[in-house]
Amino acid sequence: DIQMTQSPSSLSASVGDRVTLTCRASHSINKYLNWFQQKPGKAPKLLIYAASNLERGVPSRFSGSGSGTDFTLTISSLQPEDFATYYCQQSHIIPVTFGPGTKVDIK
């Protein structure tokens, strides 16, 4: 199975900060990497698919990059509604696997 790791596991940041989250795969997954945002009690919301494609309706302050084993999600200017948990997911190899998440909270 492909193991997905995310760093940091949590971070505290302020509104307006630039935030970079990292996701690493144990083996190459090409660009089959999605990023999700989840708030308590809600379903995960897709932000980025195929490593760098912004999902329709998602603000442009979110961006994704990477290929192979190393990926990043960047929030260029953190907004109050961005405080949430972020998950990465690889869909290249079965079983599909998720990272453990990065929780972003208010400093």
Added chain:
Amino acid sequence: EVQLVESGGGLVEPGGSLRLSCAASGFTFNTAWMNWVRQAPGKGLEWVGRVKSKDAGGTTDYAAPVKGRFTISRDDSNNTLYLQMSSLKTEDTAVYYCTTNGGPDWPPYWGQGTLLTVSS
């Protein structure tokens, strides 16, 4: 607009069975590969399994914890995905999400989930 609406969740005793449904609309269901993903209370996301489209063979794959107990099926005439669960354990308690498969040029879509509680 793509919509995935899960239903069928509820309270079941350990050892029991239940079938979840996912009604799909807004896309060509019969060509879509479909997944179930779950999330236990306070935990992360866990892939449960997948069914390919009929034209890709219609085969299924499952995560190790559910293999042999869960069965994914599809009814393309009614645009519905199913998850038949048996020999349920307390650790199967989770919100279950129905999702489409994403690809290099198209996004995956997710439903809002249905809660299964396995408890005596």
